[in-house]
């Protein structure tokens with residue numbers, strides 16, 4: 510089967526700061542991939558390249574096997590903070606990508622209203638974002654991203670602003686949504702447990718520039734739940750990822766002890 514997303518020999522630099530060099534990454538249709546790496550390594554840059562907000566200076570980014578220079582509108586993006594417009598109701602916020610696609614406001618609103626029960630939000634259709642909890646707002650943000658494009662969803666630390674209990678609820682909720690929608694998902698996270706729990710594969714980004722990402726398969730049976738964290742395979746993977754991150758953090762070039 511063709512990859513849903515492929516980086517082939519990609520180079521990208523901001524001025525003389527090289528972020529990616531000869532970078533390859535392949536993501537299969539319907540796969541869930543977590544991306545983890547130190548702050549400032551280039552994770553958000555990677556997402557901006559996928560979304561088409563930035564272009565590679567060398568190499569190609571392929572969507573569905575095709576090189577696609579204009580990738581805007583081909584991917585759904587869920588940011589760290591929900592970025593809902595406070596003056597728009599929940600329906601009006603979630604319907605925005607459909608209206609941008611040229612669907613009439615009436616049809617767009619009907620479509621969103623039909624989706625809201627799946628998000629536990631049917632009673633909040635006409636509420637404003639400030640009336641909702643953080644977890645509820647992130648569910649609206651997810652729905653809005655999914656309505657932009659369900660082919661590839663980019664989740665940029667989607668739960669980092671939530672409290673610990675809501676975050677765990679949302680992790681289980683996202684696992685269920687991923688299975689229901691069959692979308693390809695890439696998620697940036699700084700939380701090793703979150704990276705493992707949700708993913709088929711964890712990609713550890715290290716090095717400046719990033720050349721070869723370290724890819725680790727997560728072979729823990731699905732459906733998973735928070736209890737899966739006690740699985741021996743989970744604990745071993747957590748150790749492995751932590752060792753990788755720690756060893757790169759303590760490189761002399763990063764200003765730590767030799």
Ligand SMILES: Nc1ncnc2c1ncn2[C@@H]1O[C@H](COP(=O)(O)OP(=O)(O)OP(=O)(O)O)[C@@H](O)[C@H]1O
Nearest residue numbers: 523524526528546547548549550551552553554555
């Ligand atoms: N528009 C820009 N112009 C110049 N440099 C930039 C720009 N955006 C990011 N950078 C630099 O590129 C590097 C990678 O940034 P990026 O935001 O992709 O990292 P990140 O891994 O997502 O970091 P974090 O985990 O802190 O969000 C950083 O050194 C950052 O300062």
